[in-house]
Amino acid sequence: MPTGKPHVSVFIATSLDGFIARPDGGLDWLERANADVPPGEDCGYQAFMASVDVLVMGRLTYEKVLSFGEWPYAGKRVIVLSSRKQVRPAPYPEVVESSNESPRQLLARLHAEGCRHVYLDGGLTIQGFLREGLVDELTITSIPILLGSGRPLFGPLSTDIPFRLQASRSFAFGFVQNTYRRSTS
Amino acid sequence: MPTGKPHVSVFIATSLDGFIARPDGGLDWLERANADVPPGEDCGYQAFMASVDVLVMGRLTYEKVLSFGEWPYAGKRVIVLSSRKQVRPAPYPEVVESSNESPRQLLARLHAEGCRHVYLDGGLTIQGFLREGLVDELTITSIPILLGSGRPLFGPLSTDIPFRLQASRSFAFGFVQNTYRRSTS
Numbered sequence: 001m002p003t004g005k006p007h008v009s010v011f012i013a014t015s016l017d018g019f020i021a022r023p024d025g026g027l028d029w030l031e032r033a034n035a036d037v038p039p040g041e042d043c044g045y046q047a048f049m050a051s052v053d054v055l056v057m058g059r060l061t062y063e064k065v066l067s068f069g070e071w072p073y074a075g076k077r078v079i080v081l082s083s084r085k086q087v088r089p090a091p092y093p094e095v096v097e098s099s100n101e102s103p104r105q106l107l108a109r110l111h112a113e114g115c116r117h118v119y120l121d122g123g124l125t126i127q128g129f130l131r132e133g134l135v136d137e138l139t140i141t142s143i144p145i146l147l148g149s150g151r152p153l154f155g156p157l158s159t160d161i162p163f164r165l166q167a168s169r170s171f172a173f174g175f176v177q178n179t180y181r182r183s184t185s
Numbered sequence: 186m187p188t189g190k191p192h193v194s195v196f197i198a199t200s201l202d203g204f205i206a207r208p209d210g211g212l213d214w215l216e217r218a219n220a221d222v223p224p225g226e227d228c229g230y231q232a233f234m235a236s237v238d239v240l241v242m243g244r245l246t247y248e249k250v251l252s253f254g255e256w257p258y259a260g261k262r263v264i265v266l267s268s269r270k271q272v273r274p275a276p277y278p279e280v281v282e283s284s285n286e287s288p289r290q291l292l293a294r295l296h297a298e299g300c301r302h303v304y305l306d307g308g309l310t311i312q313g314f315l316r317e318g319l320v321d322e323l324t325i326t327s328i329p330i331l332l333g334s335g336r337p338l339f340g341p342l343s344t345d346i347p348f349r350l351q352a353s354r355s356f357a358f359g360f361v362q363n364t365y366r367r368s369t370s
Contacts, residue, residue: 176361
């Protein structure tokens with residue numbers, strides 16, 4: 001692992017069977033679960049976001065976010081990983097850049113630019129960074145539903161990756177949120 | 186769902202990516218994790234077992250348990266689901282029966298026999314009962330490691346299955362144990 005790189009965090013919700021979306025990308029199950037969350041409770045999302053310098057996401061996730069209509073990352077630098085030269089412009093184009101760098105190249109550049117904390121989003125992007133051993137922290141919020149199929153958070157690895165449990169909390173509405181740090185042992 | 190059936194519980198450990206064993210059935214990762222568990226801590230296993238009348242497991246899981254050398258279920262009635270007429274005799278043959286009944290048939294018979302609480306074990310068996318809507322309670326202990334591949338706890342479903350969070354606790358050695366009940370809403 002490079003000695004100089006930003007801290008890389010994942011902050012994501014999954015079904016009990018480990019899916020982040022239905023096979024077609026659908027999030028209806030998550031939206032329905034969120035409807036039970038009391039107003040003002042964001043399960044730590046804003047505090048997490050406040051600590052983040054740069055969002056890095058795959059193109060599929062980016063397109064999904066664009067489809068929400070409202071751009072949720074105003075004022076935050078966003079990098080979309082894509083092999084295409086151009087990605088669709090965001091409502092706030094000044095903060096969205098595309099990149100076709102490798103995970104390692106991108107993190108080295110961001111480190112050189114002074115970035116300290118990257119928020120990594122999107123299943124395939126997270127899987128790619130995990131395979132390279134570049135993810136430092138996982139915050140996973142488990143939603144109490146089995147979907148049976150969908151887009152998995154995790155994918156194949158060439159080796160085990162041990163983590164340390166950093167924090168665990170449950171919510172009255174049934175979510176459980178665990179934060180894991182990459183184990184150094 | 187039949188009105189008369191035993192309460193059906195799952196009590197199982199998985200990796201963070203939802204595997205209960207490596208592709209070849211290996212549990213080395215779980216045994217290594219268990220080595221960090223302080224003596225006397227069993228994460229609720231004995232209390233759970235004390236509430237169980239009958240263990241129901243698939244043949245693969247049964248063969249795996251036999252391979253441990255020590256029979257861990259002494260004094261407990263065990264039913265092995267198998268399409269074969271005979272399964273390998275256990276060290277305590279008097280408590281091991283085989284059955285090729287469907288999940289529904291088996292539960293109806295056990296109910297008629299006065300069984301109140303079934304402990305269901307083995308990935309494929311659990312998946313089969315879940316698909317039939319016959320699992321009432323899931324206690325899942327998450328081990329802080331990504332394996333990348335293996336035998337998954339969960340499988341395809343024809344419909345979502347919502348659960349309610351019943352209990353959640355974390356342990357200093359990094360396990361998180363959540364109990365979910367089948368949601369009636």
